Amino acid sequence: DTAVSQTPKYLVTQMGNDKSIKCEQNLGHDTMYWYKQDSKKFLKIMFSYNNKELIINETVPNRFSPKSPDKAHLNLHINSLELGDSAVYFCASRRRDRGGEQTQYFGPGTRLLVL
């Protein structure tokens, strides 16, 4: 079974449109993330939720709005899409065990292309 899944895998849309990306994890983790990866492979954190509570909100335009209906899901809605939003968006979830080990597991990514 897929641990962290994202839909859709590919998204091609016009400037100005509104779109959503969905993420689900079946690992039982409490913390989930959205990252943006640009063409140079740099992974930049956007948001993080812990137990449905927003805990990280980086300097992201407010056209981007995350929503976590429950611990296993984290969605990303983007309003008024711009050319610069074209990138690969990764969802991740974080494991933290009692020993303190904390590691992230990534989804397969959503390739967004804004025309």
Added chain:
Amino acid sequence: QKEVEQDPGPLSVPEGAIVSLNCTYSNSAFQYFMWYRQYSRKGPELLMYTYSSGNKEDGRFTAQVDKSSKYISLFIRDSQPSDSATYLCAMSGTGTYKYIFGTGTRLKVLA
């Protein structure tokens, strides 16, 4: 200066070579160090995790952390063409949910 620096490569090596990948960092609060492998058009996959200083070995992979020098390394022994990918280092501190990633090093292992 970026918090985490990583040479983007590409690094090309012949099959069977020992590969050394490195990251330097500036934040002495980092305690958790990870290496991810990312194949083209795939998500990052966790390879190695190390807490604080020291070495960790898993098969052909060895991760080293030198906190005094703020320097981490990933060694790949007997490299294979299937190791060709981008390798990303990532770091985090205690009590934080935030991870800082390097820019990734693109590795090509030539058959």
